[in-house]
Amino acid sequence: MLQELQDVINDISAEVGVPTSLTDTRLNSIVFGPHEDTGIDSVRRQALLLRSTPEWVREWFGRYGIDKAVGPVRIPADPERGLASRVVVPARYASTTCGYICLLDVHHELDETRLSTVVDAAQELGRVLYLDQQARYSDADLLADLVRGSAAVRGKAAARLSEQGRFPVGWPITVLFLRPLGGATSGMDALEHWLWRDHGALPRGALRCLDPEGAVILAPVPPTAVPAHAQRIVDHLLAGNHDLPELIVGIGDAQSDLHDAHLSYEHAHLAARAAMVWPETGPVCSWDRLGALRVLIGTPGHVLRYLMDPRVALLIEGQPSHAGLIDTLETYLDSGCDNQATAARLHVHRGTVYYRLEKAAALCGMDLSDGLDRLALHLGIKLLRLLESKAD
Incomplete structure (x- = not known):
């Protein structure tokens, strides 16, 4: 599809003799x-x-009614912000604007005769973009049904995908969940634009859709693939994409049956949530590597507050007058109780670490040389982070 669009834009550039580009409806570049x-x-x-357009450019173009054109x-220049004058031609099909042809017209040389060629080409570009969008929407609806629908809806989606031969027979599937850090609206807009590009890193047949909190990708996994196959897909996807917002990525367990894709989705979603709560598990977090944290992240919210060891609560109560105790304890336990590594990570002297650990142990009545006490502390602090995130 991209090559077809590129060929048409190349022809327009040669015909009218000015820099030409094709954008989507948000003015983000396609070719x-x-x-x-x-x-x-x-x-x-x-x-x-960056293949993206600043918000002020969209606002400037919007003043001249391109969304209804x-x-x-004709878009006048804005020299103070480095914008030359342009002519924007909507690429429409079936009464729908699917994108825009943007032509730089610095010297105001594009008259009606020269633009007639562009208007004709815009109809063909609109048709290609429209059909591509419909195919995307169909795939996205299928994936949404497959991972978020009821059992009956999931079954129908799986059957339809099997009929289409989208995935090699016998290949497992896995779900990736991509979430903008902080969940900002601008981050979701950039993620949506990026999601629908042609990604060479995605395996053939991969499905994509948007989720209220991010983006979902379902990909087939070769039966002989190494365990880190999904991680490699993520690495290839994110390599060099500087226009993307900062992301965290959850990777679900591979499932042998397409009907169980919803399980991989649930695990990927929870893994992404874990990476938001506990940054040390991310920014790419795989469900199969979360260990004991899977119990916490998968526990219903109304149950969480009853799980914390009451001795950990004493630390929380003492936090205002003993700054740094919980952070030091968490870093110490995350570091395998290595004092030197803890000091290095916190950028403090080892003596400071010893002092804080002794103070924390005295405050909560726990023995840091006792394995069960250390376990209670470690899980209690991780639970605290989870509760804090739900309160935000």
Whole structure:
């Protein structure tokens, strides 16, 4: 699909003789025509590098009604912000605007005759974009049904995907859950734009959809794949994508049957949640490596507050007047009770660590040389982080 779009844009660039690009409806770049570097403005240069468009550009273009336009729209320059004048031609199909052809018109040379070629091409581009969007929506709906639907809905989605031959017979599947750190709206917008690109790193047949908190990718796993196969997919996906928001990624357990994809989704979602609560498990967190934390992250919220050892609660009560005790304890336990490593991670002297540990032990009445006491402390602090995250 991209090559087809690229060919049309290349032809337009050659015909009208100005830098030309195709964007989606949010003005984020899809393909660019050839151009001389000296002939473009800073906005296009940024689009080339990041493939995204600043919000102020969308607002500027919106002032001139491109969202409702059915023909070419002239956009005046904004020299103070490095924006040259442009002509924007909507790429429409079935009464739907699917994208825009953006032509730099620095010297105001694009008259009606020269633009007629662009208008004709816009119809073909609109058709290609529209059909691609419909295919995406269909795939996204199938995946959403497969991982979030009722048992009956999941069964129908699995049967349809099997009929389509989307996945090699006998191959397991796994789910990746990508969540913008902090969950900001701007982060979700960038993630949505990125999600629907053609990703060479995704295995053939992979499905994608948006989730209220992020993005879901379902990918087939070769039966002979190494255990780190899903991690490698994530590494390839994120490599060089500087326009993406900061992400955490949850990886679900591979499932041998497509009907069980919802289990991998649930685990991936929980793993991503764990990486938000306990940063030391992320930014890429695999469900099969969470260990004992799986018990905590999977426990219903109304049960959590009853699980904490009451002695840990004494530490919480003393926190205002004993700053750093809980952080020091957590780092110490995370470091395998290695005092030197704890001091290095906290950037304090080892004597400070000893003092804080002794103070914490006296405050809560626990013996740090006792394995069960250390376990109660470690799980209690992890539980505290989880409760704090739910309160935010």
